[in-house]
Amino acid sequence: MANTATQERGRAAPQAASGESDKRRQILEGARQVFMASGFDGASMGEIAKAAGVSKGTLYVYFDSKEALFEALTIEAKEGLAENLFRLDEHDPDVRAVLTRLGISYLAMMARPEHVSIIRMVIGACEKFPRFGQAFYEAGPACGVGRLKAYIEGQISAGRLAADDTDLAAKHFLQLCQAGMLTRLLFNAGAAPDEAEISHRVAEAVRVFYAGYGPSAAG
Known part of the structure; x- marks a missing residue:
């Protein structure tokens, strides 16, 4: 009996952790919607709880303030981006191909409207809260x-x-790839790049990068 109870508790612990993780993601998604629509100052914990489909009491169990929620949301968004994009095969001898794949993925992600909105959102909040x-x-x-x-x-x-x-x-290398593109998008001063523009930008970035950092550039 004791062993059975221990086993049941062991199974329950991961399930509880999974439930907490799901609830946290649910809250972060609701917060993302509200912050995107209203900005940091315009958002309220009540609106976030409503968008997330949870009570304010539950919301405060996970995040004790709007500031903590905003910080968690922005960090999670950027951590996922870095982890997904910067997986570089150091054993592939074709460095140009590796950099080309990185550049194309990097620009495609940077140009996504939701990513541009997150950057605007953080810029709008970080004067008041530099830690963001x-x-x-x-x-x-x-x-x-x-x-x-x-x-x-x-x-x-x-x-x-x-x-x-x-x-x-x-x-x-990263600046060569985006070379003014992000500024254009942040100010809504032009359309997002299409595949042809992205491919051209990355090809030129790799060419210029190799002119400065290729093995023949060693002096």
Whole structure:
């Protein structure tokens, strides 16, 4: 009997954890909808609870303030982006192909309307709450640059690239890819890029990157 009870408790624990995780995701999705529509200052915990389909009491069990909820939402959005995009095969000898795949995925994600809206939302809130901007930057841009930096260092060791400052080299590649595109989208000053524009941007980024960091550039 004792063993059966222990087994039942063991099964119940993961189920409870899964339920809590589902509820948290439900709340974050409701918060995302409200923050996107109203911005940080215009959103209320009551509206978020309604959009998430939970009571305010349940909402406060998971997040004790609107600030905590907003920070969790922005960090999760950026962490997922960095993890999904910056999976680089360091053993593939075709560095141009690896960088091309990264560049295309990176620009496609950066151009998504919901991603642009998240950036606008964080920019609007971080003057009042600087930690939001810092958390967003560390979870997304800094994480992505760090992963690309590590990849570049591996390719330098393999003799496929040459760079003295690998952190700057990683930033150079990403900036070469988007080169004003994000600014255009943030200010709603033009349409999102189509596949042809993305392919052209990335091909040029790889070409220019190799001019500066290809193995023949070592001096």
